[in-house]
Amino acid sequence: MTQPLIIPANETGKVRVFELNMPEDCAEDLRQPGGPDGVLGVLQVDPAYVEIFPVEDLEQLGLAGYLVEGCGIPAEQVAPDRARLESLKGHVMLVLSRAFGGRAVTLHPTSDIRLVATYEEPPLDWTATPIETASARPNTDAPRSxxxxxxxxxxxxxxxxxxxxxxxxxxxxxxxx
The missing domain is CATH 1.20.5 (Single alpha-helices involved in coiled-coils or other helix-helix interfaces)
Incomplete structure (x- = not known):
């Protein structure tokens, strides 16, 4: 059993990368409903926010490239871990913060999985310049009675x-x- 991992309530924007040290068929079974619950040691993990796949499927892109291109992690955040990520073999599991539904949980990972790294997605920039097209202007017709x-x-x-x-x-x- 590895060290417990504390996930605070309402955590957002984190991607945790776990290495799966188990036979291929066991790793594939984790894709079933409730599969991640057992190895993470917590109930009700939302499988929609958990990805389990063999690293070899990423071919030339590699795990580091997938984190940058597929998950939106800044390249400068992944760069220090690139060699370690590219050396991983077998299956990996990516767990996004939303997998815990905003609940505060303590993960008790089994010895079959190992936390490799935790990355933070950049926050979304919701600012925008005003749209100046005619179709974006409010209706200026006189209201109809x-x-x-x-x-x-x-x-x-x-x-x-x-x-x-x-x-x-x-x-x-x-x-x-």
Whole structure:
């Protein structure tokens, strides 16, 4: 049993990389519902935020490249660990913070897994420049009165009703002819 890992409540933006020291079929079984729970020593891990795959599947991209390109981890954060990440063989498990549903948990990893590294995703920049196109401007037409809106709705409804009645009359005429 390795050291417990404390995950604080409402943690966001962390990606933990675990090396799986187990046979391939056991690693594949971890993809089943509840699979990560057993090796992490905590219940209700959301499998949507856990990735388990053989490092060899990444081919030329490599694990370091996948963390940068696939997970959005800054390259300068991964650079010091690049050699260690590229030396990993077999299966790895990536666990994102959201896998714990915002709960404070203490992980008790089994001896079959080893924490390799923890990375932090950069926070999203929600600032933006104002959009200056005409379609982004608010509606500047004079508001229509409720009476005018009802009148317009009656006209549209009447037109649709008349079109259907003409269609029905044409069908009846053709059938009875």
């Amino acid at each position: 409720p009476r005018a809106a009802r009148q317009r709705a009656r006209q549209i409804g009447g037109g649709i009703f008349a079109a259907f009645m003409l269609l029905i009359a044409a069908v009846v005429y053709l059938v009875l002819r």
